[in-house]
Amino acid sequence: MERNLMQLNIQRAQEEIDRKKELVSKGSMRQEYHFMPQAGWMNDPNGLICFRGKYHFFYQCNPYGAFWDCMYWGHAVSEDLIHWEYLPLALAPSESYDDYPKGGCFSGSAIVCEDKLFLMYTGTANNGNGVEQTQCIAYSTDGIHFEKYGGNPVLRAPKGIKADCFRDPKVWKHGDTYYMVCGASRDNKGLALLYRSKDMFHWSFFNVLAESRGEWGFMWECPDFFQAGDQYVLTFSPMGAGDHTSVYMVGDFDYETGKFDYYISKEIDWGLDYYAPQSFETMDGRRIMVAWANEWEWMPLWKDWGPSYREGWSGFFNLPREVRKKPDGLLQFVPVKELENLRVNPIKKEKFVLEEQETEIKAGDGICYEIKFNLDLQETTADQVEIKLRCGDGKNTVCLFDLKKGEMSVDRNFGDGWSKGISRSILNLKEKNELDVHVFVDRSSVEIFADQYSNNHSNNVFASDEQNQIFMSAYGGKAVISGLETYGLKLS
Template sequence: MRQRIENAQKEIDSKKMIVQNGKMRQHYHFMPQSGWMNDPNGLIFFNGQYHVFYQTNPYNGFWDCMHWGHAVSKDLVHWEYLPLALAPSEEYDDYQKGGCFSGSAIEHEGKLYVFYTATANHGNGSEQSQCLAISEDGINFEKYDGNPLFDAPEGIQPDSFRDPKVWKHENKYYMVVGASRNNRGLALIYESADLYHWNFLNVLAESRGEWGFMWECPDFYQLGDKYVLTFSPMGSGDHTSVYLTGDFDYKTGKFDWHISGEMDWGFDFYAPQSMVAPDGRRLIVAWANEWEWMPLFKDWGPTYQEGWCGFFNVIREVRMCKDGTLAFVPVEEMEKIRENKFTQREIQVTEKPQQLKAGDGISFEMKFTLDLEETDADRVELKLRCGKEKETRCIFDLKNGELLVDRSCADGWSVGTSRSVLKVSEKSLDVHIFSDQSSLEIFTDQYRNNHSNNIFAGNDQDAISISAFGGRAVIRNYEAYGLQECFN
């Protein structure tokens, strides 16, 4: 494996200086130095730093033979790239259309243990198994001689058994794995006394037809007095990242969920994974893309032309609300990169477009409250990244109770309108937006109704305007910031 990693690092080093000049490179979202990136893996605070690993193809800007990239940070905003952690090298994971798939990390006896899915093909199609690699220093890893730890159990499709998430409870270790059975998604739970030997415990939860045919990247954790299961269901339409909240019994390994929700209604939020910060916050990181909509038959998007593809969404804190739903709040560390603050106490909005100021109009943060008691408009339209007859429309449809983000005119490549229910029964509606070179993340309803959408807008698309139709609208406490460059 060491030789494979050295070869891949040489490939990255030979291209990264050219790639960093790409016009679509993000300013503050984490992205690879070059090549392809998708799922976050192995999130953990270890040896005084946050570690993120990620699925990557270091050789090109499209999905192919999976390696694990690696980076560390002390503040969740500025990241240092480290050498690749894992590369396909053994008979159980050395496959061009497989490799070292997603997984998780846990600290044990001062060492960092990472669990991943090995994908190989021995002539009977793709076969997936769960494997282990160990590091003394959190940087250099050795694969366990006893790999694979275990294969798919009877009845589970061998090519749909992946993405182990491991945690400790009392004196035992537990692992949840995504799977498919009878063309329906489910999550399996295993238990272990030593991290090496695993026993199947139960089906943690399963689709009854409503949540697709495969559950990718499951995560499971306690939040307050409830438990949370998250996963990305394949073949479930607009549902890209689902959460379930309810009760769990460690004796039976069965999860009894009562509430379901969507972590993000946008097109580009997938495979979220969580970690616990030193202060106890439950933080999630997600891949800012998704398999369902991407036109794989054409290309991997404008960034592919620049030799890279993929980035993470803004890191979010998971909070349990009183009604059992979840809120996903951008981490407070994002405030460290704010600059050029602009505020306006009140804005009267009519049908005539009104220009708004926020940083340079490209890399910015915006917050405001829509006063619903003083607003009688049927619809409020916020146009972002406007210029050269291109724009992304954020539509607050107050008459029909819907939030729509339309990117069909955003850049000449992106398509689609993301949609969700908008609560208009309250006295006000809070809005929080993060814009970067190639993405927009829109949060409303106390961070319970979110839309993350990639757009590939040029630097001449830096105007912002707002209009109201069918009446007027009143905005309170408008504040905006430019956001500093975090990547060179």
């Protein structure tokens, strides 16, 4: 009976999506090559995994409107991380522990156990004692149709942890033991709790994996933990930490004590629209990270949820990125190589000089494209180098490399007549001969990677198709550009 209720709720929600998806697909803000919902709202990536030869994306979604509300889990599969087939919704609110108008099936992860695909997710409900978040299990034999475990919830918030701040389990296996890290808040400080289990159903608290001492916000959302070479990496999105929206830490981990000792802490992305990243391992052994291309700090401040909301959809994922560790321990986040298969109409230029007068750059149709170039720091005398993207109709988005002040910024205040904000980061040029820059632009987004993919900015810009020009300039001297490559990007 209980399982049938979830299936009924999935059927109803799927009918709502099917009724809207054709009209929504015609929206002027729809992305060309980023993953997005067919209709309605989408936020955090969940349960990213390889299962029986295919990549699976699960994601939080609201099938009934293009705004955040009661959460379901959407589901899609791919063979190349670029082209996606939508499957029926995987999870729907249906039980006393996850059926609540402002709750539902919150974020989680996936793991293969005895040839079954297991989902571990946060059930959010309110049964008269305030919002309570618990950890729950669902599983599938075919990877499409899921059944909730009859013994849910398998974990409740421990003593000292706020019941409404205990969420987003990420599960993995080491040896013969399953481990899970969960985001939490204690004494108004964020932390990651570590649990372990022998069978995926019975869990015991192990240790506080890592915690804020006041410097990393009041709640850690969507933690992830994985090995990179001889070290380990913890990622999370700290709430209440200002410009810090997606953090990674590199350090040592002891499976005997369950404690993580980090000595590097950096940003995955400084942009205004990169949140709740989750990683998984591909079939060829790469560590791939995917995030939600939005962020909570600014979204509720507006009168509506944005231009795409008015088209009946909201939210998409940033480009999948391969995580690589450099010899100095810092991480790189490199757009996956599969994106190269989308390239059309290449243009290449070995070397040219920028001055204050704008130089126009051609890349595809000026709407969906890729640009790569190197800034020669030895021959450049300019104080600033600027690239203007999605220009037209009096609007543009400006990326500025301030070589004199050591800062990179992306200004979208004049990008579309709606979006606001400037993302900023330190530009470390010490003892470097060149600065590498890699840009991906889609119909509603700008993602800029610099300095060996360690200084990244992802920002949504809902530009019109008339905004299809690109310009570059240098101020306070000349700038020498080498190895320019541009491409149009098309799914078909």
